[in-house]
Amino acid sequence: MDNRGFQQGSLNSFRSSSSDEDLMDIPGTAMDFSMRDDVPPLDGEIEGKDKSYNGGGIGSSNRMMDFLEEPIPGVGTYDDFNTIDWVREKSRDRDRHREITNKSKESTWALIHSVSDAFSGWLLMLLIGLLSGSLAGLIDISAHWMTDLKEGICTEGFWFNHEHCCWNSEHVTFEDRDKCPEWNSWSQLIISTDEGAFAYIVNYFMYVLWALLFAFLAVSLVKVFAPYACGSGIPEIKTILSGFIIRGYLGKWTLIIKTITLVLAVSSGLSLGKEGPLVHVACCCGNILCHCFNKYRKNEAKRREVTTHGLNSLSFGESLSGTTLGMRIWGLYVSYYFPLKTLWRSFFAALVAAFTLRSINPFGNSRLVLFYVEFHTPWHLFELVPFILLGIFGGLWGALFIRTNIAWCRKRKTTQLGKYPVIEVLVVTAITAILAFPNEYTRMSTSELISELFNDCGLLDSSKLCDYENRFNTSKGGELPDRPAGVGVYSAMWQLALTLILKIVITIFTFGMKIPSGLFIPSMAVGAIAGRLLGVGMEQLAYYHHDWAIFNSWCSQGADCITPGLYAMVGAAACLGGVTRMTVSLVVIMFELTGGLEYIVPLMAAAMTSKWVADALGREGIYDAHIRLNGYPFLEAKEEFAHKTLAMDVMKPRRNDPLLTVLTQDSMTVEDVETVISETTYSGFPVVVSRESQRLVGFVLRRDLIISIENARKKQDGVVSTSIIYFTEHSPPMPPYTPPTLKLRNILDLSPFTVTDLTPMEIVVDIFRKLGLRQCLVTHNGRLLGIITKKDVLKHIAQMANQDPDSILFN
């Protein structure tokens, strides 16, 4: 985490270099798979990195290589942009645990160590809950305040936001809760009036100015200090949690910068949400706090577990404290990833986060009420038609959004556009702010807009959306019947329609810019607006034409037939489903929100239609599409591999290629091995009994091999180029005056996974997915034949799906 300077440009530079290699160095045609496992070259920086990851220096390593107690530093760690080996990491954790348990019987000190080790998990959860809860609370409060800052300032104290400012004012009437003398718009401050065209222009100008300032600050901070802080972070987190390594992506600089820039980005009024970036922030908390505990610092698998806890803690925590709806959905989406055993801990961290959040932000509580809507009117079977229409809209919008957004992002990556992120952000912000200010629905924050759209009009609602005629006529039973729309509703409809168009267009260009940006809130807003428009339309249709055949059986005059708020909710679910394709969790959440069996069918109908429509136009959700765009090695857990290919079709070497590069267990010298290492770029080598028999003994990683040989040459007396490397348990007695041997059995993985060459690829994919493998060896009748890496599997899947196999960049 301390070589931030190195990381800044590394993602891009490395990416381009490895793809160049893929295209240039291969003798075969473009159709042929890349022969290499793209390992970044080992340079001088490795030792520095290892130190920070291992805690110990090289000097402490043992001189007796034969009875090596302490592992050589660096052995067992990973390079940046590589995939971890879940099996190895889990084994290491279990070894560690066993060792501590065994030692605990020896002394009191060891016993205390053992207890504290067991307890550290809970302490870590407590810290994660506290940290992520506080950060979420801070972000919430600051974003609120800064959003209001664009419109004016509180004279009572500049640190009050609009709501707070008028909270304690005595001059507030119930009707105009938002207006109080303590709150001054910019025009009041500058030209001492809030009336007239000039005041409007001053406010307009200040609004745009603040937006540009916030956006500029956000993009500059991201660009200078933490390039990984941009975007939602979800594609990368999905990949990292599945076992990929991106150093610094969950580091402290990313955390700090992302927290600050998230507030700025949200306040700037751009069409983005804070849910995705908040997930990234929570994951950073989890990952950083891991470094305080030995147990977690050294184990990549354990770290990923804790990171998930961080994620869950914020998701559950926010949902418990009722802050945002989106987080809740996120929690469900990810929680099925890690074993059930650890759910307790997530839950605990979530509780802590929720309490922290509540105590920091006491007004967060009221949001629960905003989003929690209880509808009472039953829906009619006929209404399924508009609900399904909303589903189709959601699916179409989702597919369209993914396509255009990915196309735009690709353009950003490949053309000059990507070189001017600051200008891009400023232009988009300027357009958004200039178009947003005149329309009250675009000017208000998007989550406020959504809650207003979800809301069913009550007796006391003063919003324009509820400006019906005969507002105060209740039917028997106190229900508000369907009523003709008033002027307010009509003007609201127009404004909402304009808002819809703006949101649809601008979100495409916003998501993926070099600032933190989430997608939940904009998607839901699009759906909710469309739903509300349709809902009000249906309501008016039913009111004016209740004698039509489709209405007259169930909607008599003066009854409350149609609930526009429900339409908004259904629309939001449909759009969210279309973009993210996570339909089940969505329906469950929406079901909980509406709190009844009644509305599950509309929600389900819309969400399923949306998913089907969107799937028909493109298989991937937005996050998977971004994962593919970036070429990350992510093996989708759900997707079944449906083609009838065999392991031998995927393994390397291919039929016309030279033989597989192997090491023998007892006949190669240090020099031979070093030649193999320098002539190839494979990330590991199988070790066999002899080249003739090709009987597999084990697998050794390139990185471990290099470090061990280097180490042996430095420390071990007399290891020279002609020393023979033994991977066997006992080396034979040597005649005197031969150079000393180098025993490397300790770095040999003695249980490599093997499959036969006739194993169907569907089984191989299943093994890779379920066991989290990095590579798998292929045998035929007991002879070693080839190797399949995770990258090969991903390339094969891409090829079978008629996608470009070279889009998979990393191993």
Add this chain to the structure above:
Amino acid sequence: MDNRGFQQGSLNSFRSSSSDEDLMDIPGTAMDFSMRDDVPPLDGEIEGKDKSYNGGGIGSSNRMMDFLEEPIPGVGTYDDFNTIDWVREKSRDRDRHREITNKSKESTWALIHSVSDAFSGWLLMLLIGLLSGSLAGLIDISAHWMTDLKEGICTEGFWFNHEHCCWNSEHVTFEDRDKCPEWNSWSQLIISTDEGAFAYIVNYFMYVLWALLFAFLAVSLVKVFAPYACGSGIPEIKTILSGFIIRGYLGKWTLIIKTITLVLAVSSGLSLGKEGPLVHVACCCGNILCHCFNKYRKNEAKRREVTTHGLNSLSFGESLSGTTLGMRIWGLYVSYYFPLKTLWRSFFAALVAAFTLRSINPFGNSRLVLFYVEFHTPWHLFELVPFILLGIFGGLWGALFIRTNIAWCRKRKTTQLGKYPVIEVLVVTAITAILAFPNEYTRMSTSELISELFNDCGLLDSSKLCDYENRFNTSKGGELPDRPAGVGVYSAMWQLALTLILKIVITIFTFGMKIPSGLFIPSMAVGAIAGRLLGVGMEQLAYYHHDWAIFNSWCSQGADCITPGLYAMVGAAACLGGVTRMTVSLVVIMFELTGGLEYIVPLMAAAMTSKWVADALGREGIYDAHIRLNGYPFLEAKEEFAHKTLAMDVMKPRRNDPLLTVLTQDSMTVEDVETVISETTYSGFPVVVSRESQRLVGFVLRRDLIISIENARKKQDGVVSTSIIYFTEHSPPMPPYTPPTLKLRNILDLSPFTVTDLTPMEIVVDIFRKLGLRQCLVTHNGRLLGIITKKDVLKHIAQMANQDPDSILFN
């Protein structure tokens, strides 16, 4: 499913025979593992069984064995009491799917077939939802009616239950909702009065008589028609879903008999619940309806998927329609088992089931209200002490219950007791009924009792539990303050204490008898009673001693400090957690029921304490304990294997044993193979290149081998004992006049799983668990060394946990 007669006794007879083998035939010591994979002997019944499972007869098989298009019937099926191979089953389904998809391009008919195949899943779900929903509704209504039948009968119509009977009566007052002239107790019918000691005795007598009659009918039906219908069925279903085969366990006879006897058992007043058996009923529905669809009938893995849908449909469905709480918890417990993709279908089936259930049983709706309690009083930090006490009670009770119940069940299996199930049931019923009648809390149905205990006393509650002094004094704000208990409450306390003792004792003997019996409701009742007792105690303590230091800071006089209903709920969660050890889902559910963040900490504290206490006294939940008691091969998904053993320590043959029995790929005659088959009982044989090289080619199943050879001898011209069996792709040209060869490559599994002998067992266990393997071959440096079966793994786990490894009976 049609050889019911055979199945009746088979479970027991087979079980004893195989364990005898284990003890007698092994040359090594008792510590040594059994060498054999206990395969039941192949007898004449196999063909009959296969026919019913394959749909085709043997006569249809192809004469050209070399170019076998159609598989030999029987190849690819499993014996009873064996474990399926998930990898093979899934591959088969994918092959099938691919074939249909490919064919669909050829003709319109094939296209229709393909579409209907894709659609059949949804149709199946619809049917499952309808069937399981109807059955659940029927069971509910009948059990209600028959429970009331024990007390009296409705003169308006004998088919009305008590509530129904008085529903339409005009003579009912609000205070005495239960008393109406239309409802006649047995004493009123027989001696025309309801008063006096004699009437009481008549009612008492009739109550016991009906209970005995119901119990007798239930146990007789189970004994005669469907022995698998007894118990809760959950241990067996867990095992079956994990891939074990018990023919008839989910068959139509089991379904019919279990449905009928469940009603009888519940009505008889025994201390049992209907949730577990309902799950079994739903699974039967799923499994039986599978037989209507080709896609599902032939594939064991697919069938299991559908069975889970059946299970989920009922669980979710009931929870949606609000019938029972227990089902809801069940749904969560099992839903993490199968891939997320299929959750949609479960959900759909659940919706259908919920609607069916609602339309059948319109009064089921009111139950939701019974269990849904909204508490408003906040709890105080000090109250965590009683909550944790409840947790300890729950844990202790759970552990005690599991121990005594398992000990009693073991006694039933091993002694004479097991031979007289009818007498046992009658005795327990008689004791329960005789002790239950005088006490109103034992006389009412257990779910009614629980809802009464959960309920917080309102102004209008007329129950004895709410008989406080100053009943109608409300504090400011309309709250009911803590009040001194009246006579009713004191007598209720005594009766509840007696109920608690009775339930604790009698449930131990009830669960496991030869009638359908669930455990959710009795466990919750025990916890709820204990909780309510403690709650009322705390309430009175706080009322009379509000000046004590622990109370006076938060509980002023006249305030509503303590909610006894909350204590009941916490107690129920603790006891349920102690018995089943499924704490997380429990808390989530209870959290939903109470509907607020407020009560999640009490519930969590109690559930966690309960789990820790119970785990300290015994690792297993009740279902896992029963699985182990019955020796089923169930590999727990959560439990981590923490010992540092290697594959070579577990594999067979052991060091001193004779070599592994293998077949060679091209040098053994039919006679050689038949000798191997008759001399061993292994369920499969590895095929190697030659005995000298021990290079692995593949794995062939004993069952497939026997069927294929038998088939070849019957159908293929000239295959005799000296024919050579070839497992290779091409057999070499033979000199004339040698007997024709037999090619068996088509039954050879060419992609057997292998691990090296140095693979840690934790990884092996992980592979078995995640991939659903049946066996795995062990190699050393490319040479075949041994084999590990699922049974070996389970035995090894049992041995490492200091349990009897011979308790694992099946493979």
